Structure formats: C-alpha cells, structure tokens
Amino acid sequence: MFFQSVCATTRSLLSQLAHQKPTIILGFSGGPDSLFLLHVLDVLKNEGIITLVAAHLDHQWRQESAAEALFCKKYCAQKNIECIVHTADQYAANVPHSTSKEATGRNLRRAFLTTIKNHYSAQAIALAHHRQDQFETFFVRIIRGASLSGLTCMKQYNPPYLRPLLTYNKSDILTYLEQHAIPFCLDPTNNHETFLRNRIRHSIIPACTNADARFEQKLESTIQQLQQEDTFLQQLTIKKLTELSHTNHAGRSVINLSGFQNTDPVLQRRMLLDLLITQQRHFLPSSATINEIIRFLMGIKGGQHCVTPWIIKKKSNIFWIE
Amino acid sequence: MFFQSVCATTRSLLSQLAHQKPTIILGFSGGPDSLFLLHVLDVLKNEGIITLVAAHLDHQWRQESAAEALFCKKYCAQKNIECIVHTADQYAANVPHSTSKEATGRNLRRAFLTTIKNHYSAQAIALAHHRQDQFETFFVRIIRGASLSGLTCMKQYNPPYLRPLLTYNKSDILTYLEQHAIPFCLDPTNNHETFLRNRIRHSIIPACTNADARFEQKLESTIQQLQQEDTFLQQLTIKKLTELSHTNHAGRSVINLSGFQNTDPVLQRRMLLDLLITQQRHFLPSSATINEIIRFLMGIKGGQHCVTPWIIKKKSNIFWIE
Structure with a gap:
C-alpha cells in the first residue's frame, strides 16, 4: 500500500514534466531515503515511463565515503541502473564556500547534479527529502531567520527538483526497507550535534511533539497555507x-x-x-x-x-x- | 536607560491614538510584567498625558487570588491610581468557554477589560506582553496550526490594545523591579507543565536558543517580515x-x-x-x-x-x- 502510494504520487509528479519519457537524475547517497526512492524510480523505469540515472557524489569527508561510493555502484549494477560517481574536489573550485559545512556540502551536490543533468539533457533531478526533513527545514529557516518565502520550505515539484517523498514519513520508509531486507549505508554524521539540523531533529522536534501530539500535522497544514499565500x-x-x-x-x-x-x-x-x-x-x-x-x-x-x-x-x- | 526607553516607546505609541489626553485601561495582574508597566504608565500619568485606570480580574481559580486582588488594590492606592477589581463569575455567562483553560481565562479577561474600557470611554487597553511572550505566541500558533496572519503574532498597537513592552526582554523587567525593590505577585501556574505555553517556555525555546544563540533576534526579524507581507x-x-x-x-x-x-x-x-x-x-x-x-x-x-x-x-x- 505504502510503496504503491509513493509510486502513484511519483507518476503524478512526472506528468507535470510535459515530456514523453523524461530522463530523471536521482541524487543517490546510498542512505535509506534515496535507496528507497531508487526502488520507486526503478519501478517507473521498468514500466518504460522514465530513463533513470543515479548520481552519487563522494564528498571524501569521511573514512567510509569510498566504501559508500562502491556500495552505490554495485547496487545500481545489480539493478541494471546507470550510476555516475564523481568526487567533490572536481566541483570545489566553482562553488561558493560557506562557513557552514552543511551549506558547502549542499552547494557541491547541487553543482554536481546540475552537471549530470546537463550532460544527459535530463528533465528533472529527484531528491529523497521526506516529511520530517520538511519540518526540520522549517526550523532551520526559523532559527537562521527567514521571510515568508523561506518558511514555505520545500515543494514537491520546484523545477528542476522533484521530491516524491515529501509528504511521506521516514518511519514508513525504514519499515519498508526492513521488511524487504534492503541494505543501506548509514551516515554517522547524521547524529553529530555540531550540525544545526541534527540539534533540531534531536531536541526541538521532540519538544514540539511532546507539547502537542498533532504538531506535525498542524505544521504541515501551516506550511501549505504559507505556500498558497507566497505563490499568490x-x-x-x-x-x-x-x-x-x-x-x-x-x-x-x-x-x-x-x-x-x-x-x-x-x-x-x-x-x-x-x-x-x-x-x-x-x-x-x-x-x-x-x-x-x-x-x-x-x-x-x-x-x-x-x-x-x-x-x-x-x-x-x-x-x-x- | 531601560526604563526611559520604555517610557519613550510608550509615548510614541500613545501619539498614534490621536487623542489629547487618552484614558488608558491597564490589564493589571499584579505580576512582574504588568507591575512594571504600571510604573511606566504612572510616569505618563504624572506628566499629565494620560488618565490611568488599572483593572484587575480575580479569576478565583487559585487560593492566592483574593490576596492578589488585595495587593493590586493597595498598591494602586499607594500610588494614587484608580483600580477596579471584578471577579470572573460576573463575565462567565457572556463568554465562550473553550476546552483550554488558558483560552477561557483570556476570553474572560478580554470581556472584563472591554467592559471597563466602555465604562470609562477609554481610548486603549494596555497589556504587558514582552519579547519572550511574543516568541512563545509564535510557537503556540505553530503547534496549534496557523495561517500567515496567525504567525504574525502580537502587534505593539492593534486597536484597542497597546503593548509597549513587546520589544523588551523579561530579564530587563525583572532586573529593574529587583533594583528598585518593587514587590510583585508570582503566579505558580506559570510553571505548570499542563499549559502549552509553559511547555514551550521550558522546553522548546531553550532547545532553539541552544541550537543557535541568535535565535531570538532572528525570530523577531522573521515576525517583522511576516507582518509586512500580511499587512500588504x-x-x-x-x-x-x-x-x-x-x-x-x-x-x-x-x-x-x-x-x-x-x-x-x-x-x-x-x-x-x-x-x-x-x-x-x-x-x-x-x-x-x-x-x-x-x-x-x-x-x-x-x-x-x-x-x-x-x-x-x-x-x-x-x-x-x-
């Protein structure tokens, strides 16, 4: 049911591209979210409605990164999906460096994905952000300061980016992977409290959920309303x-x-x-x-x-x- | 300096009323914030630029409430300020009761203050909300769900309400009261975790401040930007x-x-x-x-x-x- 629902959402998002058989570049880290999205997009590839290219950037910041790049390559090879792996140093010169390591990392990935998209004349870049990422983004914006537009956070389709998982829960993604015994890489820096996003995930979000159990549902509808006012x-x-x-x-x-x-x-x-x-x-x-x-x-x-x-x-x- | 700054802000807010010597009703709980605002408004009363009436509602919900009402009366008598004390039961029949005790309390106070305002043909009602109240309100709105208008929170002047302390810190108010040995009542329910606002004060706000020290400053400017877009x-x-x-x-x-x-x-x-x-x-x-x-x-x-x-x-x- 869950997997079918995500496939249906993705098909519906793809229909907005106005392209017969679009080429989709998947931002593929090898982590649980993008691995799950790879499975969804693989179904659509086998249905013949998209051409799929997985794209992995090896930041080379961590010991495990070479092994993760290898994991991504092998996994895609098994599923017969084209997989491009580049290292971050190729893009460092052309990207603004921020004081925040997260921001620099994001800039590098964006430059990499855009390069791959252009190389394949692709129609869209698929990213695996889910519902909890959206809530974390809201607090990143609040804490760093934002206007109305900033608080609208991420959109399911914001050309060239597609985010088919944006309304789905991380917990459902993990359950699916577990039930199907699908292996994935775990980035240990996801727990480091040095990153703002991790402090939000570990302290602020639980405090909000404790304050009122309907918090996630309420914030989701608030973001939707803000998006409507912002679009207008x-x-x-x-x-x-x-x-x-x-x-x-x-x-x-x-x-x-x-x-x-x-x-x-x-x-x-x-x-x-x-x-x-x-x-x-x-x-x-x-x-x-x-x-x-x-x-x-x-x-x-x-x-x-x-x-x-x-x-x-x-x-x-x-x-x-x- | 701090006290003078608040007096100047209050005079500037009063100048928006377009009335020679307005009558101001002060929502007076006897707690530190409204007691501080009483001192500010007393200066303006002595300058002859306002007529001041303090208005205290005895909710009769707590043991201490009769003693607090007496404290308010005596304090005002010492300073030669007119003080009206009513009990909440007089207003209960005409006010919508909410499932939230906080909301019902607010409705009762609003009905009471409006009655007093009408009785005195007053021009405004002064409330002692400060900068941290504003941030808490923002999270109340997030957690309960809100549109853009809801997230704009409270305004310094939103007729008939004046909030002269809205850009000032609670800590400065407490320091001033301490330095001048001014007594005040302390509401023990301000610490009860049964109230959403208290859970926000004790858990969410500290988590945000720990995440980034500039959080309060950033949220303040975000709220200002939202107010501009909402007003437009x-x-x-x-x-x-x-x-x-x-x-x-x-x-x-x-x-x-x-x-x-x-x-x-x-x-x-x-x-x-x-x-x-x-x-x-x-x-x-x-x-x-x-x-x-x-x-x-x-x-x-x-x-x-x-x-x-x-x-x-x-x-x-x-x-x-x-």
Whole structure:
C-alpha cells in the first residue's frame, strides 16, 4: 500500500514534466531515503515511463565515503541502473564556500547534479527529502531567520527538483526497507550535534511533539497555507515586473524607476529578489543587501551602486542590474 | 536607560491614538510584567498625558487570588491610581468557554477589560506582553496550526490594545523591579507543565536558543517580515472587498458573487474571514468553515448555507452573511 502510494504520487509528479519519457537524475547517497526512492524510480523505469540515472557524489569527508561510493555502484549494477560517481574536489573550485559545512556540502551536490543533468539533457533531478526533513527545514529557516518565502520550505515539484517523498514519513520508509531486507549505508554524521539540523531533529522536534501530539500535522497544514499565500504574492510580483519592464534601444531589459518607487515595499523586495537571482544564481542576496538596493533606488541620486556581485545602474527613469 | 526607553516607546505609541489626553485601561495582574508597566504608565500619568485606570480580574481559580486582588488594590492606592477589581463569575455567562483553560481565562479577561474600557470611554487597553511572550505566541500558533496572519503574532498597537513592552526582554523587567525593590505577585501556574505555553517556555525555546544563540533576534526579524507581507495582503483584501461591495435596495451590504468567484482563493479566504469577523466577534472561524463556505459560494446552487453561527445567503449575483 505504502510503496504503491509513493509510486502513484511519483507518476503524478512526472506528468507535470510535459515530456514523453523524461530522463530523471536521482541524487543517490546510498542512505535509506534515496535507496528507497531508487526502488520507486526503478519501478517507473521498468514500466518504460522514465530513463533513470543515479548520481552519487563522494564528498571524501569521511573514512567510509569510498566504501559508500562502491556500495552505490554495485547496487545500481545489480539493478541494471546507470550510476555516475564523481568526487567533490572536481566541483570545489566553482562553488561558493560557506562557513557552514552543511551549506558547502549542499552547494557541491547541487553543482554536481546540475552537471549530470546537463550532460544527459535530463528533465528533472529527484531528491529523497521526506516529511520530517520538511519540518526540520522549517526550523532551520526559523532559527537562521527567514521571510515568508523561506518558511514555505520545500515543494514537491520546484523545477528542476522533484521530491516524491515529501509528504511521506521516514518511519514508513525504514519499515519498508526492513521488511524487504534492503541494505543501506548509514551516515554517522547524521547524529553529530555540531550540525544545526541534527540539534533540531534531536531536541526541538521532540519538544514540539511532546507539547502537542498533532504538531506535525498542524505544521504541515501551516506550511501549505504559507505556500498558497507566497505563490499568490509571487504571481503579483511577476505581473508587476512584467508591467514595469521593457527592452531599451540597446537591447537591455530595464525597469521603469518611478513605477518601482510607487510600488508597495513588499513587492519592491520581491521584484528585486527576482531580478538579482535571475542575474546571479550562486548567491542569495541577504535582507540587508535588498534594503541597501531599495534605499539607492528610492533616493534622488542617480549613477550606479555596487553590492558585490551586483551592480545596479540608474539613469533617467529606468534602472537595471548587471 | 531601560526604563526611559520604555517610557519613550510608550509615548510614541500613545501619539498614534490621536487623542489629547487618552484614558488608558491597564490589564493589571499584579505580576512582574504588568507591575512594571504600571510604573511606566504612572510616569505618563504624572506628566499629565494620560488618565490611568488599572483593572484587575480575580479569576478565583487559585487560593492566592483574593490576596492578589488585595495587593493590586493597595498598591494602586499607594500610588494614587484608580483600580477596579471584578471577579470572573460576573463575565462567565457572556463568554465562550473553550476546552483550554488558558483560552477561557483570556476570553474572560478580554470581556472584563472591554467592559471597563466602555465604562470609562477609554481610548486603549494596555497589556504587558514582552519579547519572550511574543516568541512563545509564535510557537503556540505553530503547534496549534496557523495561517500567515496567525504567525504574525502580537502587534505593539492593534486597536484597542497597546503593548509597549513587546520589544523588551523579561530579564530587563525583572532586573529593574529587583533594583528598585518593587514587590510583585508570582503566579505558580506559570510553571505548570499542563499549559502549552509553559511547555514551550521550558522546553522548546531553550532547545532553539541552544541550537543557535541568535535565535531570538532572528525570530523577531522573521515576525517583522511576516507582518509586512500580511499587512500588504490585508490591504489588498480590503480594497477588493470595497470594490465588490454595495448596499442593495433593502439597505443591506452585499457582495458581488461573480466578482468573488473570479478572485484568487487567497483573497477569497481573507475576504470571508473579514466578513465573518465583522458579523460575529466571539468565534474565530476555522479553516474548515472557511473552505465549506467557499465551496458553497463557488457552486452553482443558490439559496442559503448555515455554518453555525453564520448564515450565508446567495441570490442572483450577490451574497451576504447574516
């Protein structure tokens, strides 16, 4: 029942891709979650509705990592699934390094998966995040500070990422693997209290569940409501941005300045975020950066303003970002 | 410095009331927070910028409650501040009783304070919620389930309520009382783990602070951002509601039905919430109630639909709520 339900959810998500037989890259760590998702996607591969490539990044941070890479390769070979293994050092030069080891690890995996996706001209990248990962993400965002968009957490389909397990419980995944005697790798750093996510998993989530047994169910519906409000605001933002944009005689896409100045600060922030991300995907601008740019745009002074890595240029009644 | 800062914040909040010398009702429990706020408001009373009335509700739930009421009376008499003490049984008949004792207590206090406010034709009710109360409220909302509006928590000025201490720390309040040897009552139920708020205070908040020392600061700025996005959506809602409303020949305020049906679900929910609250302040409609009404309004069938205590009537191209 559980396995069939996940397969049905995955088929339904795949139908959103508008591609006859999409190629799916699976982010495959060899841990229980991605191993379970490999089994689900293998069913869809055997049904002939997807082409499947498993992709494993060997971070080389731990002793066991070479053995895990070997495990992934052998497991896929048994199931006749193509498996790509790369080492993280190949991507280190092109990825921003964060003070948080988790963030750097995620950046490396993203760069790796994007490379593999491009190499195979794949339609999507499947990730094995489950329901409890979603709740942990919510608290990571709360503790690090977030806007509404941040609190909406992960989505089942956020191109190019597919998360078919997002509404399923970790406990059901583990039960399935146990019942079918499926082996998997266990990452010992999942228990290290040095990682914020582990402290959330071991202290905050149990405290919330003790406070009220319906906590997970309530938080799930809260996140859904936040996603609806955020999507609505995002639609307004895109509509406003389209209204205020035009291509100037030099072929550059520019924004009408007085139109921007007369827009509510909430949409101003969102419009800028959209523009900055379009220009440079590697860095997510901080709240302080956004505020600094808004002050420049609302001011009388023209010219240009530099907030590394962006340059905002203002001239007559238009502005643009380089 | 701290005391002066709170006085300045309070004066600035009072300036929003647009009343020469407003009468302020203070919700006065005799506990440290409201006792501190009494001292602040007493300064403003002596400056001649407010008229002050302290209002204490004796819940009669605990042994100590009569002694606390007496303490409040005597304390105010010493400072020459008018103090009203009522017992909760006077209000019990007119207040919805909740399964949660905390919620019932809050409803009783609200009914009491509103009565006193009306009696004195006062301009505002001052409450002594501080910064840590705000964080606890956030988690109460998370654990019980909330929409964006719920997560925005309490505001410094949300007519008729003023919360001058909302950005100040409990620890600074206690230090001030200690330094000035000001006595106060201590409610022993503040430590009972039967109350959700106490479980949050004793388990969840410390777990979050242990996870990251900047947690309180980050959550404060997250709440501010949510308030901005929520206010913007609320303004859109009121604008849309005004657009779609008119007074019909019978003198009733009605809403254009096809206009409502063509509005985004996010604004539909908010418009309905607004209409239902205007009609009946005692009950906050649940998410399920709102969804049920939307289904009725989006359907082809006319007539009326009853969701106690509201009746929604639909006729030709209009609807209204009774």
